[in-house]
Amino acid sequence: AQSVAQPEDQVNVAEGNPLTVKCTYSVSGNPYLFWYVQYPNRGLQFLLKYITGDNLVKGSYGFEAEFNKSQTSFHLKKPSALVSDSALYFCAVRPDTGRRALTFGSGTRLQVQP
Amino acid sequence: GAGVSQSPSNKVTEKGKDVELRCDPISGHTALYWYRQSLGQGLEFLIYFQGNSAPDKSGLPSDRFSAERTGGSVSTLTIQRTQQEDSAVYLCASSPYLDSFEAFFGQGTRLTVV
Secondary structure (H helix, E strand, C coil): CCEEECCCCEEEEECCCCEEECCEEECCCCEEEEEEEECCCCCEEEEEEECCCCCEEECHHHCEEEEECCCCEEEEEECCCCHHHCEEEEEEEEECCCCCCCEECCCEEEEEEC | CCCCEEECCEEEECCCCCEEEEEECCCCCCEEEEEEECCCCCEEEEEEEECCCCCECCCCCCCCEEEEEHHHCCEEEEECCCCHHHCEEEEEEEECCCCCCCCEECCCEEEEEC
């Protein structure tokens, strides 16, 4: 069975500073990894994915994430945070074979202070 | 429509009543997923459909939950004899095909059982 851990319930960062939202995973086989963002009163929006290839993937709104196989991590990063980045972020994983549904972490609330 | 549509957006029901939640996926998407998001929790997989294949029901929490997908398009999630612990936001997502890596989510139905 697969699982995702997001160890921080909330991350606080000042506007203009770099941000990191942590994610570690467990899956049998090769992982497909995803980040989604949920703004208040809105549905989940896809940010980025890692399927294969370059370990550093770039996504929407200036976000990027680095796949680290040895540490089974897929941390979300952004060089300079914006107040508008404040939202709930979910990491998700699915295996490359078997059940196709995503397994999500519990979410991390990002608060960017002006 | 342009996105995944769910109805109703909010539903308040009395304990013991049955409820039906509807999902209209993006036109042409063959894969459809249901998830549940409880307060302070991550997303919990419930069921997914892919074309004419048998659905994966492995995430349904009890036999009070069922789902169908008619004509490969609209899906209905039914909860019988609702309990207070069923209160959550029910999210539907669709993707062009099962191995498509990006799922598009609706805004969800907030179910409150009183």
